[in-house]
Amino acid sequence: MPLLEVRDLTVVFERKGEKPFTAVDHVSFDVEPGQTVGLVGESGCGKSVTSLAIMGLLPRRGARVSGSVQYEGVNLLSLSDREMRDKRGRDLGMVFQDPLSSLNPVIPIGVQVTEVLERHRDMPRKKAMLEAAELLDKVGIPDPTRRLSEYPHQLSGGMRQRALIAIALACRPRLLIADEPTTALDVTIQAQILALLKELVHDLGTALVMITHDLGVVAGLCDEVNVLYAGRVVEKAHRHELFAAPRHPYTHGLLSSIPRLDAPRGEKLNPIRGSVSDNIPWSEGCAFAPRCPNKLDVCVRVTPEQEDIGGGRLLRCHNPVKPPVAEEVSA
Amino acid sequence: MLRYTIRRLIQLVGVVLVLSLLLFAWLRALPGGPVSALLGERSTPESREALTKQLGLDQPIFVQYVKFLGRALSGDFGVSTGVQPGDSALDIFLQRFPATIELSALAILIAVAVGIPLGYMAAKRRGGWFDNISVGGSLLGVAVPVFFLAYVLKDVLSSALGLPTEGRQDAINATRVTGFFVLDGVLTQEWDAALNALEHLILPAVALATIPFAVVFRITRAAVLDVLDEDFVRTAESKGLTAPTIRRRHVLRNAMLPVVTTIGLQTGALLAGAVLTEKVFSFAGVGQALAIGFERRDYPVLLLLIIMATIVYVVVNLLVDLSYALIDPRIRTR
Ligand SMILES: Nc1ncnc2c1ncn2[C@@H]1O[C@H](COP(=O)(O)OP(=O)(O)O)[C@@H](O)[C@H]1O
Ligand code: SF4
Numbered sequence: 001m002p003l004l005e006v007r008d009l010t011v012v013f014e015r016k017g018e019k020p021f022t023a024v025d026h027v028s029f030d031v032e033p034g035q036t037v038g039l040v041g042e043s044g045c046g047k048s049v050t051s052l053a054i055m056g057l058l059p060r061r062g063a064r065v066s067g068s069v070q071y072e073g074v075n076l077l078s079l080s081d082r083e084m085r086d087k088r089g090r091d092l093g094m095v096f097q098d099p100l101s102s103l104n105p106v107i108p109i110g111v112q113v114t115e116v117l118e119r120h121r122d123m124p125r126k127k128a129m130l131e132a133a134e135l136l137d138k139v140g141i142p143d144p145t146r147r148l149s150e151y152p153h154q155l156s157g158g159m160r161q162r163a164l165i166a167i168a169l170a171c172r173p174r175l176l177i178a179d180e181p182t183t184a185l186d187v188t189i190q191a192q193i194l195a196l197l198k199e200l201v202h203d204l205g206t207a208l209v210m211i212t213h214d215l216g217v218v219a220g221l222c223d224e225v226n227v228l229y230a231g232r233v234v235e236k237a238h239r240h241e242l243f244a245a246p247r248h249p250y251t252h253g254l255l256s257s258i259p260r261l262d263a264p265r266g267e268k269l270n271p272i273r274g275s276v277s278d279n280i281p282w283s284e285g286c287a288f289a290p291r292c293p294n295k296l297d298v299c300v301r302v303t304p305e306q307e308d309i310g311g312g313r314l315l316r317c318h319n320p321v322k323p324p325v326a327e328e329v330s331a
Numbered sequence: 332m333l334r335y336t337i338r339r340l341i342q343l344v345g346v347v348l349v350l351s352l353l354l355f356a357w358l359r360a361l362p363g364g365p366v367s368a369l370l371g372e373r374s375t376p377e378s379r380e381a382l383t384k385q386l387g388l389d390q391p392i393f394v395q396y397v398k399f400l401g402r403a404l405s406g407d408f409g410v411s412t413g414v415q416p417g418d419s420a421l422d423i424f425l426q427r428f429p430a431t432i433e434l435s436a437l438a439i440l441i442a443v444a445v446g447i448p449l450g451y452m453a454a455k456r457r458g459g460w461f462d463n464i465s466v467g468g469s470l471l472g473v474a475v476p477v478f479f480l481a482y483v484l485k486d487v488l489s490s491a492l493g494l495p496t497e498g499r500q501d502a503i504n505a506t507r508v509t510g511f512f513v514l515d516g517v518l519t520q521e522w523d524a525a526l527n528a529l530e531h532l533i534l535p536a537v538a539l540a541t542i543p544f545a546v547v548f549r550i551t552r553a554a555v556l557d558v559l560d561e562d563f564v565r566t567a568e569s570k571g572l573t574a575p576t577i578r579r580r581h582v583l584r585n586a587m588l589p590v591v592t593t594i595g596l597q598t599g600a601l602l603a604g605a606v607l608t609e610k611v612f613s614f615a616g617v618g619q620a621l622a623i624g625f626e627r628r629d630y631p632v633l634l635l636l637i638i639m640a641t642i643v644y645v646v647v648n649l650l651v652d653l654s655y656a657l658i659d660p661r662i663r664t665r
């Protein structure tokens with residue numbers, strides 16, 4: 001049985017005086033215990049909203065969530081606020097994008113680690129402090145005991161993200177969701193944090209949902225990859241197959257834009273013309289059609305359905321990219 | 332931190348010196364003066380001249396000021412000519428200052444104890460009926476003149492609540508220790524006296540509290556709204572912390588920074604409010620003395636009270652700055 005089973009997860013934002021906006025549209029995917037699954041797509045395609053919906057962190061007002069999120073066989077969407085609070089931090093951990101703003105600036109790091117231990121593992125403060133020092137050590141923070149009494153602004157960006165990873169993993173959750181955990185960091189630090197995450201989830205047997213706009217991150221980390229476009233999964237495949245033979249034109253475009261390590265930091269990668277926002281909605285044909293090099297006449301009239309194309313792959317496209325013959329043999 | 336404190340206190344000495352000179356000159360530039368106030372309509376030129384001489388007002392202002400400074404250094408701030416004629420200005424200050432401090436402290440306490448929780452609740456229910464009503468109410472709190480509210484409390488509500496409306500304490504032969512009547516009652520364990528003094532404080536304190544309450548409420552609401560949008564609150568939620576922990580440790584702790592600053596700035600407004608409130612409730616505090624002092628041009632009392640009020644204002648704001656550093660480690664560890 002999968003650890004996490006997301007089925008037809010849909011999030012609609014109701015906005016005053018505007019049409020409701022569907023940020024996540026019938027997204028389904030599974031995460032097996034210990035597996036690392038990638039959610040990939042450009043900014044605005046619904047990755048963060050998906051993760052917040054799983055964690056039960058969307059604003060209570062204005063966001064309509066439907067579908068189901070089964071975690072260990074329990075539908076998280078049907079839990080009460082109190083039951084969900086018991087699960088968060090204990091069974092599901094989350095790491096966010098910006099480590100500085102994600103830490104409370106006026107509370108020592110130590111308290112920010114121990115509070116989750118006190119909450120879920122009933123540890124007294126003293127014991128939790130020892131455990132916290134051990135956790136900081138495990139995520140590679142030097143001199144952890146001293147760091148416990150320091151404040152977020154006294155740590156470097158990389159150290160802050162390490163601390164947040166320690167916090168998220170403090171109660172040994174079986175699932176960790178990382179939402180662009182390296183986007184706000186320097187390139188060299190990015191690689192370190194990714195290596196750390198990979199090592200930790202391997203050692204602890206934690207399943208990881210890795211959210212990123214960067215296929216380079218996926219390449220080194222993920223078992224399965226879901227490519228999102230405008231709130232829908234357009235392609236799903238094992239990492240090797242996806243890289244060897246991307247079938248969706250959007251994935252194909254993304255793959256030819258993997259950033260080189262020597263690319264200047266902060267440079268916008270824009271190999272695919274246009275952006276998510278100026279798309280037609282999925283209700284009238286394919287949302288990617290305005291930017292698609294493979295577009296057919298049918299694409300703007302008929303919305304492509306998700307199809308199983310064999311080998312554990314799913315695809316949503318009328319005119320997929322032809323797989324390169326040689327690669328297919330080796331795969 | 333210590334060096335910062337010392338520097339601010341040295342600055343304070345400079346401020347007091349400059350202020351005292353300006354006040355000294357300004358008070359004497361006001362139309363009228365203590366002589367006409369004391370002698371009234373039926374003065375003769377001779378009696379006026381005699382009194383002017385007796386008060387030393389015939390000398391050049393600068394000479395008067397230097398003499399004043401010399402005497403002030405030995406603790407002599409002159410004799411009251413209007414508020415309590417014949418009493419030393421220092422005695423008047425020592426009697427009245429504790430009264431106003433007690434009144435203001437209770438007012439601030441009410442403002443904070445009501446304003447912060449209400450501000451938090453309004454922010455949490457942003458746009459809801461509770462939010463709208465309390466925001467409207469706080470606007471009213473700022474807009475309604477203090478003295479109007481004071482009269483309403485005094486004339487309409489006091490009898491219903493059975494609370495006294497005049498003075499600081501009934502004539503009940505209480506022992507005086509510090510001049511803070513409530514505190515004295517506690518120190519001497521004369522509980523009746525303490526309670527009686529407290530009852531006398533309630534209505535004027537409520538009147539005085541309205542504006543600081545409205546300000547604290549609005550600042551808390553705005554600050555909490557800002558903090559609720561912060562990423563670290565989402566992190567706290569992602570840890571599954573209980574709602575009270577998140578409220579106290581993550582939301583309010585951060586939202587308190589602007590609120591504390593506001594409280595410091597409100598001390599100035601409190602004194603202005605005290606002038607009106609003390610008048611309505613015949614409360615023998617600094618505000619009442621200032622009002623009478625201005626009417627009767629009581630230079631020594633006005634000078635001492637205004638300078639002391641300034642010192643209090645500066646010291647309170649210094650304490651605010653220091654507590655700011657206590658709340659925010661980014662300032663402390665810089
Ligand atoms: N609280 C919200 N209210 C309204 N719209 C939102 C909200 N949060 C996100 N959105 C919209 O949902 C879409 C998906 O956002 P998000 O999941 O954050 O994208 P990303 O893939 O970059 O993480 C965006 O168009 C965003 O504007
Ligand atoms: S359905 Fe058509 S427009 Fe959409 S990605 Fe496929 S080929 Fe392109």
Ligand SMILES: [Mg+2]
Pocket residue numbers: 044047048049179180
């Ligand atoms: Mg995002």
